[in-house]
Amino acid sequence: MKHTIDAQNKKLGRVASEAAKILIGKQSTDFTRNTFPTLIVHIVNASKVSMDAKKLREKEYVRYSGFPGGIKRSSGQAVVAKKGYSILFRDAVYGMLPSNKLRAKIIKNLIVTWIMKRAKL
Numbered sequence: 001m002k003h004t005i006d007a008q009n010k011k012l013g014r015v016a017s018e019a020a021k022i023l024i025g026k027q028s029t030d031f032t033r034n035t036f037p038t039l040i041v042h043i044v045n046a047s048k049v050s051m052d053a054k055k056l057r058e059k060e061y062v063r064y065s066g067f068p069g070g071i072k073r074s075s076g077q078a079v080v081a082k083k084g085y086s087i088l089f090r091d092a093v094y095g096m097l098p099s100n101k102l103r104a105k106i107i108k109n110l111i112v113t114w115i116m117k118r119a120k121l
Contacts, residue, residue, distance in 0.1 A: 001039050007089075008045040016092035019043060023106050024097065036102055039109060046085040046114035056080065061091065086112035 003022050007015045021027065025037030056076040063072045079087050089112045097103045 002042060003039065004042045004044060006045055007043050008048040009050050012049050012051055012088060012092055015043060015049065016089060017096055019089070019110060020093050020096035023093070023109055033098070034102075036105055040111065041109060042111045042113070043089055044113050046089055046112050048115075049085065049088075061087075085114040 005015055005019055005022075019041045022039055022041050023037070025031050025035075025039055028037065028039070031037075059076040061074050061076065061079050063074075064070055065072070074082075076088065090107065090110060093110055094103070094107050097106055
């Protein structure tokens with residue numbers, strides 16, 4: 001079953017929590033925690049999300065390569081410029097999912113599409 005969430009003029013956390021609730025399967029009548037739900041969530045208009053410029057500048061995204069000294073930190077603006085808005089949503093939803101063996105499988109059912117803003121010539 002496929003659900004579509006429109007992120008236009010909504011806060012990032014509100015959209016992410018709604019997506020996480022659907023991905024876990026809490027809204028279905030046959031919900032059990034130990035089964036993998038086959039629900040797909042499609043978030044559209046991710047680039048039109050209501051997010052402050054200060055939040056984008058100050059929010060820090062951390063990656064770790066596994067090697068000593070391998071921590072890489074980048075701001076929200078750098079992440080959006082390099083990889084797009086889908087990473088912001090994916091990280092937010094991933095943090096809201098229960099940390100068990102199904103988490104990696106469930107996050108694969110999240111699809112985020114965004115429109116790249118083009119400069120006028």
